[in-house]
Amino acid sequence: MKIVMSLFIAAILCFAAAESRVSRASIVAAEHMIDEKINAYSTDPYHPLGDARGTYLEGYGVLFTNELDLVNTGALTMSPFKPTVSKEELAGFHERKVKKLAELKDAMRTMLVNASGILEGLPPNERVAMEAILYSHSWEITRDLPHRVFMSAEKQKLVNAKAAHAGQPELTAIIEEQER
Amino acid sequence: MLSTDSHSSCGRAEALRDYAFDELPAEERRAMEQHLAACGDCALELDQLRLTTAALRTLPDREIPQRIAFVSDRVFEPSPFRRFWNSGARLGFASACVLALALVVSAWHLSGHYAEPRTVVQTTASASPDQINAAVSKAVAQVRAQIAENDAQVIQAAVQAAERKRDAEYRNQMVALEENFDVLRKTMNRDYARLEGSELGAGQ
Numbered sequence: 001m002k003i004v005m006s007l008f009i010a011a012i013l014c015f016a017a018a019e020s021r022v023s024r025a026s027i028v029a030a031e032h033m034i035d036e037k038i039n040a041y042s043t044d045p046y047h048p049l050g051d052a053r054g055t056y057l058e059g060y061g062v063l064f065t066n067e068l069d070l071v072n073t074g075a076l077t078m079s080p081f082k083p084t085v086s087k088e089e090l091a092g093f094h095e096r097k098v099k100k101l102a103e104l105k106d107a108m109r110t111m112l113v114n115a116s117g118i119l120e121g122l123p124p125n126e127r128v129a130m131e132a133i134l135y136s137h138s139w140e141i142t143r144d145l146p147h148r149v150f151m152s153a154e155k156q157k158l159v160n161a162k163a164a165h166a167g168q169p170e171l172t173a174i175i176e177e178q179e180r
Numbered sequence: 181m182l183s184t185d186s187h188s189s190c191g192r193a194e195a196l197r198d199y200a201f202d203e204l205p206a207e208e209r210r211a212m213e214q215h216l217a218a219c220g221d222c223a224l225e226l227d228q229l230r231l232t233t234a235a236l237r238t239l240p241d242r243e244i245p246q247r248i249a250f251v252s253d254r255v256f257e258p259s260p261f262r263r264f265w266n267s268g269a270r271l272g273f274a275s276a277c278v279l280a281l282a283l284v285v286s287a288w289h290l291s292g293h294y295a296e297p298r299t300v301v302q303t304t305a306s307a308s309p310d311q312i313n314a315a316v317s318k319a320v321a322q323v324r325a326q327i328a329e330n331d332a333q334v335i336q337a338a339v340q341a342a343e344r345k346r347d348a349e350y351r352n353q354m355v356a357l358e359e360n361f362d363v364l365r366k367t368m369n370r371d372y373a374r375l376e377g378s379e380l381g382a383g384q
Contacts, residue, residue, distance in 0.1 A: 138352075
């Protein structure tokens, strides 16, 4: 009988370990928060190319990915009716994108802090990460514009920063950033 | 030059001069010496003569100029060229020189700037007009063929360049179109997903 009970307890512990610590509901809530932030009203809005997608990686943390164009190309998009883009349009377009890239980085830091408060099941020592995949057309000027921006930080540091109402300089100090 | 005027009242000026230059005979010399001892004027005159002689001897000896000539000599006669130059023909000669120089300069200028390309056609004295015409026709035909060939090459190069440019533009347009479709597809997928999510939410 003792043997049977031991096997039963061991099986329960195994299933408990296999089950995600972070609930799907909390990840979806964080995804919505990110989408709302990306789609927030602006005079020069981003062009989202998909909703944010969150995944929990056991032992690492939660990773959110999102694909977007920094600016809506709109009328600048080449087409059979507009086969060329002038140099002035390209330069202005590039200038807008560089400016929006800085804004996106600030927004990503803020979203990481907010997500840390939503992901309740995530252990404090695991990380909250976010990767923005930046779309660009082949005819664009891509100088100083990365294709991907990745940010991550330990959840506990983000929670502490949120409690302290940390500003961008403090967030920059605790969040690891990579561009490629 | 020694003065011949005598200040002596004795009338022996000439003899006194000869005495001063040691040209008197010995007897007259002695007589003159006795006279000089008694006559103060003559002694004074002798002193002046000797002083003048001594002053002249202090001057350096100089050669007599060799090229002394008179105006009437032939040396001073003008040369034929100078006679011509000083004559009335000088103005005419100068005018002729200026005119000749102008002609030479204008001829050089015309030959240098307005020379037409020349084609030298060598013919023999034995060539008939028909042969000449045939040769000219052949040359003209060769030139026309060469021009036509050059034109064809230029046109072909221009056409190829235009085709390359058109192909590049076409490729760029196709790439841009594909990118636009890609963006459109992603945007529509996102919208469909949201729509589906909202319908599911409404159903629940």
